[in-house]
Amino acid sequence: MTLGGYQKLTLIDYPGHIATTVFTVGCSFRCPFCHNPELVNLRLAHNTESEKNFFAFLKSRQGKLDGVCITGGEPTIQPDIIEFIRKIKKLGFAVKLDSNGTRPDVLKKLIDQKLVDYIAMDIKSDIKNYDKLTGSKVDKDRIRLSVDLIMHSRVPYEFRTTVVPGLHAEKDFLKIAQWLRGAREYWLQEYREDFKILDQKLKKKTKGKTLDLDKIKKIIEKDFGMVGIRR
Secondary structure, three states: OOOEEEEEEEOOOOOOOEEEEEEEEEOOOOOOOOOHHHHHHHHHHHOOOOOOHHHHHHOEEEEEEEEEEEEEEHHHHOOOOOHHHHHHHHHHHHHHHHEOOOOHHHHHHHHOOOOOOOOEOOOOOOOOHHHHHHOOOHHHHHHHHHHHHHHOOOOOOEEEEEEEEEOOOOOHHHHHHHHOOOOOOEEEEEOOOOOOOOOOOOHHHHHOOOOOOOHHHHHHHHOOEEEEEEO
């Protein structure tokens, strides 16, 4: 595993759990608004963490932490992600996986083998605009399949979208709501232009622009079990 490091304690990344968050390096997307550019491309990584050190830390926290949040980058592109998660589970920790949905084959194995306890999938846009929002050529059928797998699994989950003024419009969320209708949870995440991002030129498009997250929430909440806002 190529790890970009880990946060020893988090009370917010894994709902209902006292957890640690571990970051994998490498991503299948190039979203210009990504707040973790050093995790997108290994060449940009300032530091990497050994898997040995991470598991030594986990063993020292048995009985003190109850969960591990695996995020990135995109964890499912790591060739040994399944074995990595299996090792975590053997230590008795619950596992939350953050994913962009580009590897439904990996998600299916993790679900079938009961290796994941919570899944958070990023929805970048309505499906037609995925290439634009991710800066990548996207296999949209894989994204759709991941959504279907997650929604029809028995694993607790959430979908979430970082709302980027200048890239998103209010009407996009009506399309997303139609696509994800009936989903358990959907979160609107506020974009922060004061954070570092992958493409600094994006700030010219977002500067001075806003989207009303409360208004969007009110419009689409009938389509979901719950709609929340993260600021």
